[in-house]
Amino acid sequence: MLTLAVASALVFAVLGLLPGNVAQVMLGESATPEAVAALEHQLGLDRPALVRYADWLRGLATFDLGTSHAYDAPIAELIAERLVVTVPLALLAMALTVVLALAAGVYAASRHNRAGDLAVMAASQLGIALPSFWSGILLAMLFAVTLPWFPSGGFAGWHEDEGGGLWEGLRSLVLPAVALAVVQAAILARFTRSAVLDVLREDFVRTARAKGLTRRAVLWGHVLRNAMVPVLTVMGLQFANLITGTVVIENVFSLPGLGRLVFQAIGNRDLPLVQALVMLIAAAVVTINFVVDVLYAVIDPRLKLAGR
Amino acid sequence: MNFPSRALKHKSFVAGGVLVALLLALALLSFVWTPYPAAEIDVPNKLQPPSAAHWLGTDSLGRDIASQLIVGARASIAVGLIAVGIGIAGGVALGLLAAARRGWVEEAVMRLADFGLAFPALLTAIMLGAIYGPGLVTAIVAIGLFNIPEFARITRASANTVWSREFVLAARACGKGRLRTTLEHVLPNIASVLIVQATIRFAIAILAEASLSYLGLGAQPPLPSWGRMLSEGQSMMYQAPLLAVWPGLAIVLSVLGLNLMGDGLRDLLDPKLARSR
Numbered sequence: 001m002l003t004l005a006v007a008s009a010l011v012f013a014v015l016g017l018l019p020g021n022v023a024q025v026m027l028g029e030s031a032t033p034e035a036v037a038a039l040e041h042q043l044g045l046d047r048p049a050l051v052r053y054a055d056w057l058r059g060l061a062t063f064d065l066g067t068s069h070a071y072d073a074p075i076a077e078l079i080a081e082r083l084v085v086t087v088p089l090a091l092l093a094m095a096l097t098v099v100l101a102l103a104a105g106v107y108a109a110s111r112h113n114r115a116g117d118l119a120v121m122a123a124s125q126l127g128i129a130l131p132s133f134w135s136g137i138l139l140a141m142l143f144a145v146t147l148p149w150f151p152s153g154g155f156a157g158w159h160e161d162e163g164g165g166l167w168e169g170l171r172s173l174v175l176p177a178v179a180l181a182v183v184q185a186a187i188l189a190r191f192t193r194s195a196v197l198d199v200l201r202e203d204f205v206r207t208a209r210a211k212g213l214t215r216r217a218v219l220w221g222h223v224l225r226n227a228m229v230p231v232l233t234v235m236g237l238q239f240a241n242l243i244t245g246t247v248v249i250e251n252v253f254s255l256p257g258l259g260r261l262v263f264q265a266i267g268n269r270d271l272p273l274v275q276a277l278v279m280l281i282a283a284a285v286v287t288i289n290f291v292v293d294v295l296y297a298v299i300d301p302r303l304k305l306a307g308r
Numbered sequence: 309m310n311f312p313s314r315a316l317k318h319k320s321f322v323a324g325g326v327l328v329a330l331l332l333a334l335a336l337l338s339f340v341w342t343p344y345p346a347a348e349i350d351v352p353n354k355l356q357p358p359s360a361a362h363w364l365g366t367d368s369l370g371r372d373i374a375s376q377l378i379v380g381a382r383a384s385i386a387v388g389l390i391a392v393g394i395g396i397a398g399g400v401a402l403g404l405l406a407a408a409r410r411g412w413v414e415e416a417v418m419r420l421a422d423f424g425l426a427f428p429a430l431l432t433a434i435m436l437g438a439i440y441g442p443g444l445v446t447a448i449v450a451i452g453l454f455n456i457p458e459f460a461r462i463t464r465a466s467a468n469t470v471w472s473r474e475f476v477l478a479a480r481a482c483g484k485g486r487l488r489t490t491l492e493h494v495l496p497n498i499a500s501v502l503i504v505q506a507t508i509r510f511a512i513a514i515l516a517e518a519s520l521s522y523l524g525l526g527a528q529p530p531l532p533s534w535g536r537m538l539s540e541g542q543s544m545m546y547q548a549p550l551l552a553v554w555p556g557l558a559i560v561l562s563v564l565g566l567n568l569m570g571d572g573l574r575d576l577l578d579p580k581l582a583r584s585r
Contacts, residue, residue, distance in 0.1 A: 003422045007427075011435075125564055128563060129511065129563035129567065131515050131519065131538070131560075133538070134556040137538075137545065187508060190504070194500075194501070194574075229465055229469065230462070236461075237458055237461065241512075243428055248430075248522065251523065266525075286423075290422070
């Protein structure tokens with residue numbers, strides 16, 4: 001809560017107070033003083049900053065985020081329309097990332113310095129080096145233009161009466177999600193491999209093997225759980241990367257999600273909308289990191305011990 | 309065998325080192341020589357395929373692609389070096405402090421890291437760009453600030469694991485203070501994790517700069533950048549697909565080089581791994 005409070009103060013201060021005249025920034029240098037004054041009044045900028053901050057916080061708590069200057073529509077409504085694209089895209093990308101990375105990372109560690117390890121590491125090196133928007137463009141060229149399996153851009157919608165449906169909606173998200181997941185899975189696979197290799201050298205692993213447990217049982221039952229602390233940290237960090245990634249990839253595939261909305265809001269100098277979106281994304285990241293912190297203690301009870 | 313001899317025998321370190329040296333050489337070369345002035349427009353020669361005159365062809369305004377790529381390396385190097393430097397300087401110190409002190413200090417550092425992490429580089433760049441205008445400095449500051457909490461969290465998580473080990477308990481029992489224990493036992497044992505992290509962050513910094521430039525939030529014209537070249541190339545994908553291939557390849561090779569070098573360093577610097585071979 002403290003983090004969120006500080007974040008909200010920073011977002012408000014950066015985008016609401018600095019560098020002086022918000023209305024001038026929104027309207028551009030060529031705006032007449034009358035137009036600037038009118039927008040200032042419309043946005044309530046003629047009131048004290050603390051009053052505006054309190055109003056903004058109250059608005060955040062009640063989802064009354066004001067009106068978008070560029071779209072002339074309630075900001076909460078604009079965000080709700082975009083969430084149905086961005087949330088499934090981020091979840092699909094994260095699910096693909098975790099499945100690919102854990103499988104590849106554990107496999108590579110268990111085949112340390114052998115052909116399987118080298119193949120996974122070579123693939124992950126390439127994956128990390130690929131810019132997601134470049135892989136997105138290449139995927140679209142291959143699987144949308146050359147092989148017309150998926151749409152090259154746009155979002156069909158989740159409802160059949162809009163011309164979309166569950167399957168059509170998912171098809172629109174597959175290529176962007178894969179483009180995002182390739183990079184993230186490559187990074188996570190390296191960390192998983194590195195963490196598993198570190199744990200494999202521990203004495204308790206030798207003890208478990210000496211007890212007669214199979215290599216697979218030790219790997220999935222003992223090693224992976226102990227290796228999960230650094231891996232989980234990276235997964236938490238990757239959520240932030242995924243959010244950043246959606247801004248770029250939604251632009252590559254013309255998906256009407258939150259990421260595209262942020263970018264359009266910047267282009268339109270729609271500062272109230274930018275303010276709301278930045279705060280929303282920041283809140284999502286803080287929540288995810290809090291969940292990761294709670295999971296540490298569940299996975300490794302030793303970390304509950306405070307003080308030494 | 310001494311370190312340079314071992315390093316020269318490590319294949320991925322050598323391969324990565326060659327790619328990184330090439331990247332550095334290109335960036336340095338751009339200050340004294342390019343085949344053509346990178347920003348020189350030559351419309352009659354637009355969209356030329358690769359030839360002896362234009363090694364990688366020309367773009368939609370007739371600018372030489374090879375020259376733009378060579379000059380574009382500067383932006384990538386500058387962003388990578390400075391952004392990772394900012395991250396290491398701030399993040400490792402904070403992470404080690406959190407792990408050594410625990411209690412309210414750890415809580416405060418982690419909340420600070422959470423707070424920093426709540427602002428991915430792109431968000432910071434968006435906020436800074438909205439106010440000060442987009443540019444290379446904005447991109448460097450945004451990526452660098454985002455690196456601090458990343459390094460802090462990784463350092464704290466890895467250091468916590470080391471602090472729970474018996475040899476650290478033994479060092480503490482011998483009367484070593486927290487600072488000495490941190491510097492002599494904790495830091496060397498998490499160095500390999502930090503090296504891997506630093507190479508990944510360098511790679512991510514190059515990718516982030518490319519993303520910001522692709523969106524128009526990074527290096528601005530006339531300074532060439534690989535991300536903006538990709539964006540321009542995407543719009544000409546059907547007429548001249550190679551325009552979107554060259555800058556992508558430049559990014560991939562640079563990042564690949566850094567990561568191979570980082571992996572090599574991890575093997576060379578980790579005595580436990582070296583002994584197990």
